[in-house]
Amino acid sequence: MNKQLDILIVDDEQVVLDAVNKICSAEGYKVDQSITAEDAIKKIDKNNYRLIISDIMMPDFDGFQFLEEIARKKILSPVIMTTGYSTVENAVKSLYNGAIDFIPKPFTADELISSVSRGLKYLEIQKRLIESKSRIDDASIIYVPCPAKYFRLGYASWAEVENTGSISIGVTDLFIKTIDSINELELLKIDDEIVQGNSCSQIKGKEGLVHYVLSPITGRIIERNEQLLNDTSIIEKDPYFEGWFYRVIPSDSEYEIKHLIPCSSDRL
């Protein structure tokens, strides 16, 4: 019995399950739910899910162990992590361990929907990638991976350590692809502090969804790419060079970069 479902939501709080179920069902997704991680693993073995939303703190299973289990089972479904103990460490650790997004509790319906839409899009892109790899003659590029010396937080934002010691940050091509199109961009001001794993920018995509960009690094903004505010298409054309967002003075880059994924590992 191999059912095709859209979303599996795992949380030890019934009210959270109900809320996510209600919102996602209203969006037209087929939703399944588990109140324990053990039950969730059983369901994953049985059914196919396009997306999994999991709590980090659960009585029987740690969310990170859950992530490991999914990686071990070689399940393609992307995982979004969420937790009431919404600390920087939890966010960064989730993304480092393979989750595609992190939504701190409590969240609004729109925040959930935008994250879910990106997650589903992400799966689509991954599937296309596998398909294209099986057809050797297909030379079309699905998305441009980030340059080798860059570091990324999850799949979404990148950071590059510059010679001067400052760090430039931006979003990956894959992230833009999961958004589809950028309608509007909101940037923070110069001298604002940004914190690793916390939102540093808002992008309005199609259907008015607001997507939050999680900063890969902590520091103070010393420069921002004003051009992007006038012409968001620059990001789509050249996300890694011309499409940078901010230049920041990092506060503890040595420590934080350890929790980022080196882009060189994508090319193995």
Place this chain on the structure above:
Amino acid sequence: MFKKIGFKLIVAVGFTAIITIGIFSYFNIQSHSSSLLAEVERSANQLSETVKHSTRYDMLLNQRDRILKIINTIGQQPGIRDVRVLNKVGEIIYSSREDDIGKMVDKKAESCYACHAANKPIERLPIKDRTRIFRIHPDSSRVIGIISPIYNEQSCWSADCHAHTKSQTVLGVLDVTISLDEVDKQIKKGEMEIVIFAITAILALSFIIGFFVKRWVDKPVKELLNATNQVGIGNLNYTIKDKRDDEMGMLARSFNNMTKKLSEARLQLFQSDKMASLGRLAAGVAHEINNPLTGVLTYSSFLLKRAQNNPELQEDLKVIVRETKRSREIVKSLLDFARQSVPKKNEANINDIIEHAISVVENQLAIDRIKLIKNLDPNIPAITVDSNQIQQVILNLLVNAHDAIDKSGGTITISSSKLSLSPYGITHIKKAICPKRHDLMDNEVKIDGMPSIKLKAKANGNEGIVNLDPVYGKSRHIYEIELDAKKEINLMCPQCNSSLIEEGKKCPKCGSPIFNIEIASQGFYEGCTRKGCDWQKWDAVDIDGQKDYIEIKISDTGCGIAKEDLAKIFEPFYSTKGQKGTGLGLAVIWGIIDNHNGTINVESELNKGTTFIIRLPLIRVR
């Protein structure tokens, strides 16, 4: 009482005095009595010679009446007991006692045996043998007897009386006995005096020693003992009020210093612990509140989306969404407060931060007639800190100093300087990990209040837990099993059993195997496995040599803090300002400094002022 040092000292001194004064007195008495006796002997000899000479003429003339008269006259003098002249066969011819005349004296009698001891009488008696001291009855007083032999001479045998022939050698003996009653009395008196002197001296010496021992040793020792007991029951604020300059005073001062350091350390630990538990509490609260908030926010925002056609309902829902989002921010800030977030560190100059903080309060200080003195060292290096947080700390301390000074005005002094301290014995291991990245810290077994490093130990079949001291350089490890240096020892991670013994390396001090544990992002920490061996090495820390700190001091001349409050001021919700404060200021300050791996201490005297001392480690760029 008998085990007290003072008593033992007195006994030792008294004993020494008894021996020395006793020996001295003994020889003193000896020489005193022998010189007295010698004197008596000399005068007795003289007397007997006098008798002999004064009777000589009458002897030759055989004037017996006159001889007897002379002898009687001499014999009546005080102290002289008998004067007798014996002839050759032992008959008493003359005597100062009339009834003795004509009696025979036995050869064994005191007067004779000097010559007649051997059966054949000797003819010449040396002068020293002529005297003897004896008692006539065992209970009578002593007497000295002197015998003076009367030798034959030409005038004797040629005298008219023809009593003696030429062939005789000894004609008779003059025997004088003198009572030693007076001399003995004097000797006794002398002895008595010396004994009394000796006893007085010994007693006086003991009393004087006792007095000073009590003053210099007993009292300060009692005070120290009392102080250690006080510290033992946990009163670390107890100080010894002893201003003397000797070793006891030094000991007292070093004791005071120790308790001060101890209480500071305890305060730091206590705060660490408190902040950690507050953090856990806040984390728990945040987690618990965030779940129901998720329900509220998701449902309300979902409703808001669906209420597009109902503007009135939409307005109300917007309020719910807005306020729930506000609650979300409050919970987040609570979490941030408890964790003090991760400091957002930048390279900064402490002096600039201090100047910024001062500029905020400068005007207010001037209005209240408070003088601000700045002793900033312009040469201190830049330091990696969260400038905002450190500025908040300094600002808070300045505001506190301001609040402490009353309307009559006062002075606030702020200074910055650089100082170096050695890492050995100070550096605290906060996170040790096994080769498979398991956390080795044990929150349940604490050494000196800090979580220890938990290891599993295996030695010749035995298995047990070893808890290592988390302070580098101190070896207060806790061993559950005995580890013998000669046997095979294995130390392992309690979770995955990965070995932590360094192969092929031995302790340079005792040759036992050594362990090697990774300290998160601070290199490796090595140490000897043998119990009692304190060899330890932590290259990553040692390589820095002495660690440099930047010290910031903020002193005021305000009302000061009472001793009983001093221990509590860093506690959350503790305030001496009554309704004016929340009691969170110093707790937050403490948390910020702790997050920078620094320390904050306070010194205060009531009505004199308060000084806060902050030390921040300078991390050298390698």
